[in-house]
Amino acid sequence: MSSHPDSSPAPMPMPLPTPATQAGRDGLDALLARPGRAVLAFDFDGTLAPIVPDPEQARAHPDAVPALAALAPKVTSVAVVTGRPAGVAVRNGGFAGVPGLEHLVVLGHYGAERWDAVSGAVTAPAPHPGVAAVRAELPGFLDQIGSWRGTWIEEKGRAVAVHTRRAEDPQAAFEALREPLSELAARHDLIVEPGRMVLELRPPGMDKGVALTEYVREVAAESVLYCGDDLGDIPAFAAVDKLRSDGVPGLLVCVGSSEVPELADRADLVVDGPEGLVRLLTAMTDQLG
Numbered sequence: 307m308s309s310h311p312d313s314s315p316a317p318m319p320m321p322l323p324t325p326a327t328q329a330g331r332d333g334l335d336a337l338l339a340r341p342g343r344a345v346l347a348f349d350f351d352g353t354l355a356p357i358v359p360d361p362e363q364a365r366a367h368p369d370a371v372p373a374l375a376a377l378a379p380k381v382t383s384v385a386v387v388t389g390r391p392a393g394v395a396v397r398n399g400g401f402a403g404v405p406g407l408e409h410l411v412v413l414g415h416y417g418a419e420r421w422d423a424v425s426g427a428v429t430a431p432a433p434h435p436g437v438a439a440v441r442a443e444l445p446g447f448l449d450q451i452g453s454w455r456g457t458w459i460e461e462k463g464r465a466v467a468v469h470t471r472r473a474e475d476p477q478a479a480f481e482a483l484r485e486p487l488s489e490l491a492a493r494h495d496l497i498v499e500p501g502r503m504v505l506e507l508r509p510p511g512m513d514k515g516v517a518l519t520e521y522v523r524e525v526a527a528e529s530v531l532y533c534g535d536d537l538g539d540i541p542a543f544a545a546v547d548k549l550r551s552d553g554v555p556g557l558l559v560c561v562g563s564s565e566v567p568e569l570a571d572r573a574d575l576v577v578d579g580p581e582g583l584v585r586l587l588t589a590m591t592d593q594l595g
């Protein structure tokens with residue numbers, strides 16, 4: 307066999323996995339049959355970006371943005387739907403100015419904020435007054451209910467999050483703080499959004515399911531793929547279920563983890579970490595030619 311670059315064989319296309327459910331297979335078939343009418347939406351942390359102890363250090367997997375950029379021109383739209391502020395997801399994801407992602411949309415704060423690559427601007431509602439009140443009260447409140455060493459507060463602008471991943475016992479800290487933080491949130495007309503070793507106090511009225519459904523309608527998509535890894539993605543999974551019952555085929559993909567087993571149970575396809583998602587995106591791109 308010659309090793310000359312001109313005569314080297316073309317790389318083998320990445321094999322496309324088969325979804326475990328009929329609804330998922332229908333969703334994937336519809337997406338591949340009419341990619342020009344499909345929306346692909348992805349969570350950020352744990353899905354496009356590996357989980358790390360410090361949220362500031364989270365970055366998209368190095369192959370994730372190139373994989374999205376290769377696939378995006380073949381479909382109607384690619385969106386990132388995240389609990390992060392939209393601007394933070396854009397920065398940590400490295401999503402701005404990427405050829406192929408000229409029409410990317412990032413729906414931040416569970417859909418309350420929106421960044422789009424066309425304008426490069428973020429639109430957002432007025433801040434909820436409860437967030438400022440909770441921000442002021444939270445440090446003293448945490449001291450009062452007991453010291454969970456390693457627990458810390460993430461300032462998110464339109465929300466505040468209490469992280470337990472770096473506590474001595476992350477799960478015990480999460481469980482112990484959940485109820486008191488729910489009461490604190492309720493006193494200020496906020497809700498608690500639980501996630502992977504994090505309890506976020508944020509305004510009510512928006513979730514990833516509402517955000518995804520509105521976006522699918524806005525771009526008149528005829529099929530949808532949603533991929534996530536966390537509890538905050540469950541409303542988006544439920545939204546895809548509802549869209550399917552309304553006649554819009556969909557594929558639910560879970561980036562599996564031992565921290566959120568319930569999401570894998572609801573998915574049509576489970577992939578192994580952001581690397582597994584990159585393999586899926588590459589296989590879809592290969593399939594679409």
Ligand SMILES: O=P(O)(O)OC[C@H]1O[C@H](O[C@H]2O[C@H](CO)[C@@H](O)[C@H](O)[C@H]2O)[C@H](O)[C@@H](O)[C@@H]1O
Pocket residue numbers: 349350351352356357358359360361362364387388389390460462467469471501502503504506536538
């Ligand atoms: O909707 P997402 O994009 O999944 O964002 C949800 C939360 O993600 C971040 O926290 C998670 O990722 C961190 C970095 O890997 C990790 O340290 C933490 O334990 C995870 O919960 C982010 O910090 C939160 O604000 C988001 O709500």
